[in-house]
Amino acid sequence: xxEKVTKLALxxxxxxxLVQLVANGALPEHRPDVFRMPVSPxxxxxxxxxxxxxxxxxxxxWDGEYYLHIAENLYSYENTLAFYPLYPVVVRHVAQAVEAMxxxxxxxxxxxxxxxxxxxxxFCESANLLFQLTQVLFxxxxxxxxxxxxxxxxxxTIFFTAAYSETFFAxxxxxLMLECLKPTGSFRFLRLGTALGACLVCRSNxxxxxxxxxxxxxxxxLLKNKEPNTCxxxxxxxxxxxxxxxxxxxxxxxxxxxxxxxxISPNHPQHIVDYAVERKxxxxxxxxxxxxxxxxxxxxxxxxxQSHYWDVGFLRxxxxxxxxxxxxxxxxxxxxxxxxxxxxxxTAKAVWAKLKPSGYKELIRDHTIFPFVLHAALLTLVCTFYxxxxxxxxxxxxxxxxxxxxxxxxxxxxxxxxxxRSKAGALFVWCTTYSFVGTVLFSNNYPWT
Numbered sequence: 001x002x003e004k005v006t007k008l009a010l011x012x013x014x015x016x017x018l019v020q021l022v023a024n025g026a027l028p029e030h031r032p033d034v035f036r037m038p039v040s041p042x043x044x045x046x047x048x049x050x051x052x053x054x055x056x057x058x059x060x061x062w063d064g065e066y067y068l069h070i071a072e073n074l075y076s077y078e079n080t081l082a083f084y085p086l087y088p089v090v091v092r093h094v095a096q097a098v099e100a101m102x103x104x105x106x107x108x109x110x111x112x113x114x115x116x117x118x119x120x121x122x123f124c125e126s127a128n129l130l131f132q133l134t135q136v137l138f139x140x141x142x143x144x145x146x147x148x149x150x151x152x153x154x155x156x157t158i159f160f161t162a163a164y165s166e167t168f169f170a171x172x173x174x175x176l177m178l179e180c181l182k183p184t185g186s187f188r189f190l191r192l193g194t195a196l197g198a199c200l201v202c203r204s205n206x207x208x209x210x211x212x213x214x215x216x217x218x219x220x221x222l223l224k225n226k227e228p229n230t231c232x233x234x235x236x237x238x239x240x241x242x243x244x245x246x247x248x249x250x251x252x253x254x255x256x257x258x259x260x261x262x263x264i265s266p267n268h269p270q271h272i273v274d275y276a277v278e279r280k281x282x283x284x285x286x287x288x289x290x291x292x293x294x295x296x297x298x299x300x301x302x303x304x305x306q307s308h309y310w311d312v313g314f315l316r317x318x319x320x321x322x323x324x325x326x327x328x329x330x331x332x333x334x335x336x337x338x339x340x341x342x343x344x345x346x347t348a349k350a351v352w353a354k355l356k357p358s359g360y361k362e363l364i365r366d367h368t369i370f371p372f373v374l375h376a377a378l379l380t381l382v383c384t385f386y387x388x389x390x391x392x393x394x395x396x397x398x399x400x401x402x403x404x405x406x407x408x409x410x411x412x413x414x415x416x417x418x419x420x421r422s423k424a425g426a427l428f429v430w431c432t433t434y435s436f437v438g439t440v441l442f443s444n445n446y447p448w449t
Contacts (some may be wrong), residue, residue, distance in 0.1 A: 058443025062162035155434035
């Protein structure tokens with residue numbers, strides 16, 4: 001089944017690449033006044049570079065420009081601090097290894113190829129992890145396959161191929177969830193800590209994934225019989241979580257040192273400085289005068305940068321001019337709100353019926369899915385009230401498997417049984433429409449989710 005899922009995932013990515021290629025050549029590219037990665041004038045584009053730009057150029061737009069800029073120049077501008085480092089830093093080091101082989105490509109082309117290739121590989125791995133996770137929890141091959149199928153053609157599918165961190169985060173979080181579901185006494189703390197650390201430094205919402213090891217380890221302690229190594233396991237889990245948080249704070253310290261300490265003076269290339277002057281960006285190495293967050297008691301830049309540069313905050317996006325973006329996010333948000341509410345409602349009724357002092361172990365044992373749905377419900381609320389509403393589709397599609405489980409419940413056993421005038425048919429139309437239209441629009445630099 002692993003080979004079958006991999007073939008499905010790879011086929012879906014090849015379709016996205018093909019649609020992107022055709023759309024990028026057939027339609028005129030939109031040129032909005034947004035961030036573009038500044039490129040050194042000394043870079044000479046060869047004919048291979050031009051082919052790469054023609055074939056993959058549609059996968060670098062919008063946030064992809066930021067990720068590729070960080071991969072090449074690290075955090076040279078303060079507004080880039082909205083993007084966490086794992087994905088661009090991995091792309092940077094792989095690209096440096098490729099460049100060291102003497103391949104005659106410009107650095108810009110190498111970064112783009114590596115960014116897309118990395119996402120292709122991680123997407124196939126993520127599809128398999130989702131299949132395995134679903135099978136472990138539900139023991140239902142049909143549901144596991146349908147979850148993987150919907151993942152491969154999810155409404156935000158273009159962002160899992162473009163130079164975005166969604167695929168890396170999906171891979172890290174699914175890996176973490178699988179590690180947390182290991183049989184009693186079989187926690188692999190090193191792997192668990194690595195997956196957790198990857199979640200924390202991949203995306204800001206990775207901080208919520210701390211709840212998985214905390215919940216499942218606590219569940220393990222409550223359900224297990226007395227064991228002599230409990231103290232050892234508790235120590236190991238504590239060190240695992242502290243280690244992962246330590247990795248995140250190492251990144252925070254690096255950023256604080258870069259932007260808040262006057263003794264740090266990065267040597268920026270001239271084209272980076274020129275672009276900062278043109279766009280009025282704050283360069284790193286200017287000391288704490290230009291960065292108010294440096295004076296915070298806890299000098300973490302993310303909240304300030306999101307608020308200052310993107311106007312992110314509670315209900316700030318609730319404006320009439322944003323109505324099209326609300327309509328764009330409506331299918332995902334309404335789907336998740338309803339299904340999370342429905343699950344919580346039925347779970348509460350079941351718990352109330354069995355509620356007794358001696359029955360808590362049975363409740364914890366029977367409701368393994370509860371923390372996953374709680375996580376999804378929390379993310380849905382954050383998307384509804386806090387973030388730029390149009391990112392809800394890709395945020396939820398990459399951060400929680402619950403969307404795929406709920407969607408898989410509506411799917412027939414075979415695609416031959418699919419009827420358009422059904423819930424499965426509506427789901428099919430939604431996913432295919434968003435996949436196709438999203439790929440066409442994104443690859444030509446038009447706004448999408």
